[in-house]
Amino acid sequence: MDIGLARTFLAIAVGGSFLRASEQLHVTQTAVSARIKALESLLGRPLFVRNKAGASLTPAGEQFLPHAAALVQVWERARLQVAVPRGRSALLAVGCEASLWDPLMLHWLLWMRPRAARLALRTEVGLPAELLARVGNGTLDVAVLYAPQQRPGLRIELLLDEKLVFVTTAHGGRVPAPERYVHVDWGPEFAAQFALAYPALAGAPVSASLGPLGLGYVLAAGGAGYFRMAAVREQLAAGKLHRVKAAPEFSYPAYAVYPAQADTAALATALQGLHATVAGAAPSVPSAARRAGRMASV
Numbered sequence: 001m002d003i004g005l006a007r008t009f010l011a012i013a014v015g016g017s018f019l020r021a022s023e024q025l026h027v028t029q030t031a032v033s034a035r036i037k038a039l040e041s042l043l044g045r046p047l048f049v050r051n052k053a054g055a056s057l058t059p060a061g062e063q064f065l066p067h068a069a070a071l072v073q074v075w076e077r078a079r080l081q082v083a084v085p086r087g088r089s090a091l092l093a094v095g096c097e098a099s100l101w102d103p104l105m106l107h108w109l110l111w112m113r114p115r116a117a118r119l120a121l122r123t124e125v126g127l128p129a130e131l132l133a134r135v136g137n138g139t140l141d142v143a144v145l146y147a148p149q150q151r152p153g154l155r156i157e158l159l160l161d162e163k164l165v166f167v168t169t170a171h172g173g174r175v176p177a178p179e180r181y182v183h184v185d186w187g188p189e190f191a192a193q194f195a196l197a198y199p200a201l202a203g204a205p206v207s208a209s210l211g212p213l214g215l216g217y218v219l220a221a222g223g224a225g226y227f228r229m230a231a232v233r234e235q236l237a238a239g240k241l242h243r244v245k246a247a248p249e250f251s252y253p254a255y256a257v258y259p260a261q262a263d264t265a266a267l268a269t270a271l272q273g274l275h276a277t278v279a280g281a282a283p284s285v286p287s288a289a290r291r292a293g294r295m296a297s298v
Helices: 003-015 019-024 030-043 059-082 101-117 128-137 188-199 211-221 230-238 263-280 287-297
Strands: 046-049 053-057 090-097 119-126 142-145 154-167 182-184 206-208 224-229 250-259
Touching: 003 019, 003 030, 003 053, 003 230, 019 053, 019 119, 019 263, 053 059, 053 101, 059 128, 059 250, 059 287, 090 128, 090 263, 101 119, 101 230, 119 128, 128 142, 128 250, 142 263, 154 230, 154 263, 182 211, 182 224, 188 206, 188 250, 211 224, 211 230, 224 230, 230 287
Parallel strands: 090 119, 090 142, 182 206
Antiparallel strands: 046 053, 142 250, 154 224, 154 250
């Protein structure tokens, strides 16, 4: 079967619309309809019911859904494995959400290198939706994400329940004045909880969509904000940052997302390394590497 038919089927199933699928795949709606018609002819069953709201799966479509995901994943993995560098047995690709990579990915690489010498390792940082889609289509083996959406053919596994803590560069640990607060977009759940806890700090004059950027600004210019404990632990110990007294902590869990039908030794090693890293079992990072990581984060 043409893999393009399976991709088109999945685009409609996830997006719930032939129109959205055509936009995602950069083809016309006519082409999308023709592909689904060809796929339904091959399978001998209708796969979608079209209505004013979009398109929904028929019982046959529901049954085909995990198989379509597996077909695309297997094809993409085969395509990537053909391009494995010489001297390596396989390629392992891991992606991470931008707000979570530092220091997780560096520690994971240090853990993996002596334990998976025959693997070619590729790490990437990207947007959650893009990373999730790439795990779904087989071009990433694992993605580390905050609050990932469930998709057909994917498994979601809790890695750690990270904490967001309120820190400040000012001694005394007092709640900052509104003009000293730097707001980081940690998602709608955090925003709602923060607004209840600190209504006076609404409308911060400086905001950042990435935690490392906001933290770099606070350290350079002074101020306060909520950041991941793993990202500020070193600065707290050095006295460069201080916890805001009596400030609530907020949950920021990280999950590993990978294909449900994947069952390889490489994937098992990658997941073992991620769990070891978040548990603090990764090797210590040389000071030069830490400095490089901080510069890249800012």
